[in-house]
């Protein structure tokens with residue numbers, strides 16, 4: 001009885017506050033849209049500015065459902081004539097990652113000496129390989145935009161990444177790596193361009209400086 005009285009008092013008070021808010025302070029649709037826009041842009045800009053290249057990761061690969069969200073963000077990037085001139089291969093199989101890393105270590109004995117070295121993809125457990133259409137002159141731009149969409153989507157979900165050029169250069173230029181390149185099943189007319197390491201971050205690197213003098217407004 002006491003409880004139900006208190007509840008009815010509480011409901012009464014809440015209704016009073018709600019009707020007061022509704023009558024005195026109802027934002028217009030424009031105000032609501034503006035507030036949402038400011039909040040959204042703040043979140044998006046903070047996400048961009050907080051991103052760092054991550055080179056130390058926790059061992060577990062990124063959950064495949066989460067990777068699927070990241071990949072969907074990637075393929076929704078702007079791209080020339082909507083040709084979607086990319087081929088994307090996702091590898092989270094430790095046998096592949098460790099196997100190609102053994103080939104890498106044979107050719108780069110110094111890599112083994114670093115105590116933090118786990119694999120040639122900056123120690124990441126999940127790697128997305130991206131190949132470009134060699135018959136289309138804008139394809140590398142498409143592939144770059146695809147990658148940045150994935151990197152920022154990952155960042156927003158607490159997943160670290162590192163854009164990587166040297167491992168794919170190694171794979172395309174080293175005959176001993178051919179077996180692994182073949183496993184990626186890159187289509188005819190496409191060429192492995194770069195890869196992106198993904199994983200749960202195990203470091204918090206500082207921001208690298210940027211040179212704002214490279215920007216000029218032309219009047």
Ligand SMILES: Cc1cc2nc3c(=O)[nH]c(=O)nc-3n(C[C@H](O)[C@H](O)[C@H](O)COP(=O)(O)O)c2cc1C
Nearest residue numbers: 051052053054055122162163164165166167194208
């Ligand atoms: C095309 C490209 C290739 C890159 N290749 C490598 C690489 O092979 N190894 C590596 O550790 N980082 C690589 N990076 C990451 C850059 O070193 C990194 O983005 C840059 O130093 C700025 O640091 P930040 O990403 O933390 O802002 C590459 C980045 C890009 C865009």
